[in-house]
Amino acid sequence: MYMEEIKVFCPATIANLNCGFDVLGVCINGIGDEMIFRKTNQKGIKIVKIEGANLPYETHLNVAGVAAQAVYNAINPSFGIEIEIYKKIKAGSGIGSSSASAAGAAFGVNELLGKPFTKKELIGFAIKGEALASGSEHADNVAPCMLGGFTLIRSYNPLDIIEIPAPKSLYAVVLHPHIEIKTADARALLSPNVSLKNAVEQSGNLAGLIAGLYTSDYQLIGRSLIDKLVEPLRKQLIPYFDEVKTGVENAGALGFGISGAGPSMFALCYGEDTANKVNQAMNIVYSNTKISFDVYLSSVNTKGVELL
């Protein structure tokens, strides 16, 4: 048997995007995992190499393994697949590390199976891997990682994912402070109830953001990037959140907020010049702290998971 091998890029993603809590995400360039998938004679999914993270090799305990197995089982081919994982996105960074593994694994297995599923269909498999990491089948990172661009999760039951266009001059800048925030802790801070007034304002801002993305109205995008429900509660977990916010707003960012459940923060910007200034502003604030950090500057990744 010819040992076919493919290499896959699994990009990072920003979920929530302020007013899009739990329903919106976007795919970015500049940082992502790599995975290698290889056909073998022995049936089943086997993880044979993991670099860049201390993760379990047992398929059923590994996010990529669970997602890969789900796709594999749906077809039950006569051959096996072994996987090498090269993690670049740090776990717990808030830019979709587990989703990159899950989406990449589902995509890679599907490729070796001869593409029986569309990318959209693969999301349903990938979120089973994501569930291992986050406790529920969240798709707000998985969907943009898989499809690229902005994605809206209108509904989970049934899963209804809508691709939203990304304006060409939109840039994202992500600041990742090297501290750990457990998703469970970030979830526990949320109030189970919110005021109707804030819920209405949040929905109006999300609608404005969607309209801004369809019309490439950067100012509307900026005006809409407000989070009434979550940021006020969660920002306490993120050191120097307000200082970074002030810095990037002064540097001309359209909007700023928490990426996923944090600790990463993100800014959206019009044009690369402003994105560079926002990058500098983030560096200035965090260079004066004792916390090590990374900054990623990126246009929107409109391809999502792809073959290398």
Added chain:
Amino acid sequence: MYMEEIKVFCPATIANLNCGFDVLGVCINGIGDEMIFRKTNQKGIKIVKIEGANLPYETHLNVAGVAAQAVYNAINPSFGIEIEIYKKIKAGSGIGSSSASAAGAAFGVNELLGKPFTKKELIGFAIKGEALASGSEHADNVAPCMLGGFTLIRSYNPLDIIEIPAPKSLYAVVLHPHIEIKTADARALLSPNVSLKNAVEQSGNLAGLIAGLYTSDYQLIGRSLIDKLVEPLRKQLIPYFDEVKTGVENAGALGFGISGAGPSMFALCYGEDTANKVNQAMNIVYSNTKISFDVYLSSVNTKGVELL
């Protein structure tokens, strides 16, 4: 002085649209008020005729009067304006009766003043008239009445109104049962707090609706026309709500809900054929009740308030 006179059409509107509670509205054809505006030598605004409704003639007690006066005062011209009001939209019907008066008055006065303000600017004046009727400066009927099409109120402070495109084959059918629901009573039924889960689902549906309107994706529009926050509480005020809902869904409507604060109900439909069937379905349900009613079938009115 030449006694210039104009006649204005002030269309009805559907606010809320399920997932768009308090932020979205749409303008319809087929029913609307008419108003006549006439320049006079005597300074000030004077309401000289009201037909079709029992409303006060005192400018400061009349929705149209307040809106007209606000625009008039901003310019303070050397002439006066007298107004005739021909109400066709019944007060308390839930299809923007007071907003039609307010938007029409602001528009008509602005025309006679030589159009110092844009239609969007006039909304800021018209909501002062609307506030006389509803107790607050709501724009979710005023904005679509003024501008036509679908309008999003992203924010009130500052007022930020976004025009959303209307797909060409979208039809609205409105059933107006001749019962009275006081807006205050409809408001009192609302809970001041909602679950975060429902708020997130509502925002996802609104985002889906906006995406569907931009892409003319009628099925997505239909899937998104869900109201998790308000309909479950308010539908009890509307006789035979569930029966009408079942009827119009069986007839092929994309979605169905409460128009404004009720008692009117609306359905959105793809194409006139389906709209006719939905019209019939509404008639069948309400013909078997003792409540008199009207049904209006209409394409989306994309012009808003206009000169006749």
